[in-house]
Amino acid sequence: MPAVLPVSSSAEVFVSGKLRRFGPPLLLISPSLILVGVFIYGLMGQNLWMSMTDNHSAAQANGREPISVVGLENYIGLFATEAFRHSMANLLLFTAAFLIGAMVMGFLWAWLLERPLPGGRFFQTVYLFPMAISFVASGVVWRWLLNSNQGDSASGLNRLFQMVGLDFLQNPWWNNITFGILAIALPAVWQLSGYVMALFLAGFRGVPDELREAARMDGATELQMYRLVIFPQLTPVVMSALVIIAHMSLKSFDLIMSISKPANYQTKVPAVDMFLFKSSYDYANSAAVGTILLAVVAVLIVPYLIHQYRESRR
Amino acid sequence: MRRRNFLYLTSGTLAAVGLVACGGSDGSGGGDGGGDSVEVFTWWAAGSEKAGLDALVEVFVEQHPDIEFVNGAVAGGAGSAAKDMLQSRLQAGDPPDTFQAHAGAELNDYIDAGQIVDVSDIYDELGLREAFPESLLERLTADGAIYSVPSNIHRSNVVWGSAAVLTDAGIDPATPPASVDEFLEQLDTLAAAGVTPLSVGAAWTQVNLLEAILMADLGAAGYNGLFDGSTGWDSAEVTTALTHFETMIGHTNTDRDGLDWPDATQQLIDGTAAYNVMGDWAVAAFDEAGLAPQEGYVYFELPGADKIFGFLADSFTLPEGAPNPEGTKAWLDTISSPDGQLAFNLAKGSIPARTDVDTAEFPEYQQTAVTSFAEDEICSSIAHGAATSVGWLNAISDATSQFTAGATDLAAYQQALTDIAAENQA
Numbered sequence: 001m002p003a004v005l006p007v008s009s010s011a012e013v014f015v016s017g018k019l020r021r022f023g024p025p026l027l028l029i030s031p032s033l034i035l036v037g038v039f040i041y042g043l044m045g046q047n048l049w050m051s052m053t054d055n056h057s058a059a060q061a062n063g064r065e066p067i068s069v070v071g072l073e074n075y076i077g078l079f080a081t082e083a084f085r086h087s088m089a090n091l092l093l094f095t096a097a098f099l100i101g102a103m104v105m106g107f108l109w110a111w112l113l114e115r116p117l118p119g120g121r122f123f124q125t126v127y128l129f130p131m132a133i134s135f136v137a138s139g140v141v142w143r144w145l146l147n148s149n150q151g152d153s154a155s156g157l158n159r160l161f162q163m164v165g166l167d168f169l170q171n172p173w174w175n176n177i178t179f180g181i182l183a184i185a186l187p188a189v190w191q192l193s194g195y196v197m198a199l200f201l202a203g204f205r206g207v208p209d210e211l212r213e214a215a216r217m218d219g220a221t222e223l224q225m226y227r228l229v230i231f232p233q234l235t236p237v238v239m240s241a242l243v244i245i246a247h248m249s250l251k252s253f254d255l256i257m258s259i260s261k262p263a264n265y266q267t268k269v270p271a272v273d274m275f276l277f278k279s280s281y282d283y284a285n286s287a288a289v290g291t292i293l294l295a296v297v298a299v300l301i302v303p304y305l306i307h308q309y310r311e312s313r314r
Numbered sequence: 315m316r317r318r319n320f321l322y323l324t325s326g327t328l329a330a331v332g333l334v335a336c337g338g339s340d341g342s343g344g345g346d347g348g349g350d351s352v353e354v355f356t357w358w359a360a361g362s363e364k365a366g367l368d369a370l371v372e373v374f375v376e377q378h379p380d381i382e383f384v385n386g387a388v389a390g391g392a393g394s395a396a397k398d399m400l401q402s403r404l405q406a407g408d409p410p411d412t413f414q415a416h417a418g419a420e421l422n423d424y425i426d427a428g429q430i431v432d433v434s435d436i437y438d439e440l441g442l443r444e445a446f447p448e449s450l451l452e453r454l455t456a457d458g459a460i461y462s463v464p465s466n467i468h469r470s471n472v473v474w475g476s477a478a479v480l481t482d483a484g485i486d487p488a489t490p491p492a493s494v495d496e497f498l499e500q501l502d503t504l505a506a507a508g509v510t511p512l513s514v515g516a517a518w519t520q521v522n523l524l525e526a527i528l529m530a531d532l533g534a535a536g537y538n539g540l541f542d543g544s545t546g547w548d549s550a551e552v553t554t555a556l557t558h559f560e561t562m563i564g565h566t567n568t569d570r571d572g573l574d575w576p577d578a579t580q581q582l583i584d585g586t587a588a589y590n591v592m593g594d595w596a597v598a599a600f601d602e603a604g605l606a607p608q609e610g611y612v613y614f615e616l617p618g619a620d621k622i623f624g625f626l627a628d629s630f631t632l633p634e635g636a637p638n639p640e641g642t643k644a645w646l647d648t649i650s651s652p653d654g655q656l657a658f659n660l661a662k663g664s665i666p667a668r669t670d671v672d673t674a675e676f677p678e679y680q681q682t683a684v685t686s687f688a689e690d691e692i693c694s695s696i697a698h699g700a701a702t703s704v705g706w707l708n709a710i711s712d713a714t715s716q717f718t719a720g721a722t723d724l725a726a727y728q729q730a731l732t733d734i735a736a737e738n739q740a
Contacts, residue, residue, distance in 0.1 A: 059428075263518065263708075279394070281423055281704065
């Protein structure tokens with residue numbers, strides 16, 4: 001037993017003291033540390049390495065032909081193709097539309113439902129419900145709604161526009177080459193706005209009534225009260241909503257796959273490219289697209305985490 | 315001290331359990347393998363495909379009562395879900411006893427990766443070299459070895475027409491157009507009559523249409539040369555075919571990219587579209603809708619230089635490291651036997667690969683396919699993996715989608731197809 005051994009020097013006392021303080025907790029979290037290390041960071045590293053090799057065929061993936069390291073060649077090759085740049089542009093457009101749409105709709109609903117209206121609870125549930133549906137299931141229905149036929153053979157929303165006399169609103173939805181991806185942001189906004197609403201509602205509830213009363217006592221108008229008293233306190237909520245929606249948007253795959261098809265050029269995004277490369281046994285390019293996606297998400301998440309860390313230290 | 319020991323103990327156990335749990339998952343992906351069973355991996359999980367598999371299993375149980383059949387069918391995505399799962403299982407060294415794959419170039423990746431083995435000796439043992447036609451054996455052989463046994467053959471280049479819609483537009487459904495130009499003229503007439511002249515679905519069905527027009531315009535020798543390099547993808551003949559393709563796409567339904575093939579054939583059944591180019595599995599859809607051949611629907615091949623049979627076949631393999639190769643051999647025996655091929659193809663709507671199966675029982679359309687397969691020139695399908703590897707096909711699909719969506723013009727499309735061919739022919 002280490003405890004009964006004679007202590008010989010001060011350095012050892014220091015080490016064993018440290019060990020006593022940090023050893024048991026470290027040991028306790030070591031299983032998760034090891035698992036996270038191997039299965040998340042280890043595999044991320046593996047992915048990064050794969051993306052810098054010329055592993056483009058089934059034979060190489062199975063060790064029948066040699067693999068060599070080619071550095072950043074795959075990344076350069078990807079960005080050199082018009083198709084991948086189109087995917088990145090689609091991702092950007094989709095994220096912008098999804099983010100702005102969900103934040104604005106979520107905030108509006110929360111703002112309306114915050115006051116005690118008759119049936120308010122009912123509508124909270126109604127707006128939150130779409131989130132309970134899987135993207136794949138709602139995607140199938142939205143595929144029918146967003147049918148691109150116009151005129152006599154129109155169906156879905158285009159048909160609805162005809163029926164209410166708004167024929168000029170008919171459009172090819174996601175079949176437009178440049179902006180088609182925005183049509184797919186529509187169901188995404190529909191599904192996630194309720195969630196943003198719930199976040200904002202919680203944020204509003206977190207503002208103590210005394211503060212509102214004090215503002216009113218001081219003669220603040222409703223607008224001033226929101227602008228100067230309530231909004232500043234909602235910053236953490238806005239930050240979490242932004243990060244959650246944005247990272248969901250960047251990783252969007254299932255919704256796009258169930259509305260469109262993987263090979264459709266109009267709705268290509270990097271996640272779909274990654275899937276297609278993988279199914280063509282082009283593991284190197286697949287890994288490169290994965291790494292690019294990780295980097296894009298990191299650009300968003302890392303500042304947020306740093307911010308959170310500083311907040312908690314304060 | 316007590317408490318600390320407890321902590322050591324629990325954390326140690328947790329780590330061990332965690333590692334075991336993670337390590338234990340490989341090697342038990344599906345089917346127990348070994349013993350006297352055979353795990354057959356397919357994407358035949360619904361409709362006529364499922365009916366075909368069931369019929370095949372019936373014959374198998376009769377022929378090999380001592381071997382248990384384990385159904386490894388994976389549903390979803392017209393086979394893409396199954397292929398995805400198969401890819402991971404093969405990579406992890408956990409192959410099924412046999413799996414379904416399109417015969418032809420689609421097998422190249424498995425061959426290059428050393429994941430399937432040569433079954434030539436099974437061919438000799440079962441006398442299959444005599445049973446299958448020479449032209450088919452040629453298509454199955456790669457570098458002197460044969461890697462799969464075909465269970466059935468489908469035809470990809472069939473034009474289906476709705477007799478009612480054609481008659482309404484003043485076109486006689488009984489006489490098919492004599493040339494591509496006449497076919498394109500008919501499309502104009504149909505467009506003027508206010509119906510969709512040609513229905514099509516998402517990218518792969520567009521590739522199916524592309525290969526049909528390539529076969530018609532280039533002829534058998536020209537078309538087959540596209541894959542060994544003797545016909546250039548940048549040649550003037552291909553430009554002509556692509557121009558025809560562009561015209562045809564211009565006459566299709568605008569919601570094509572959201573549809574799969576059954577939606578496209580349904581438009582003929584509903585009377586909103588006149589023609590559809592699709593493989594001969596579509597015949598089941600017309601039959602189910604209660605339409606009679608000739609009166610309700612017509613079919614012909616896209617007219618061209620030669621009479622061509624657009625070929626694709628389902629086949630079964632012997633994976634490297636299969637748990638029970640004896641079971642695999644029994645399965646291959648059943649699917650290649652006259653009884654097995656008859657039962658399976660009657661139910662699935664395809665035609666037998668063997669030449670000695672009595673086809674008198676087959677319905678009208680399949681009879682014509684049998685005759686055509688025996689007499690016409692044979693060209694391998696692009697859209698169904700017979701002519702090109704998976705990577706090549708995916709690249710063609712991408713370029714085609716880019717073109718039909720309107721993002722590239724004809725010249726850029728042809729250049730893309732040429733570049734893709736150069737990359738993949740090496």
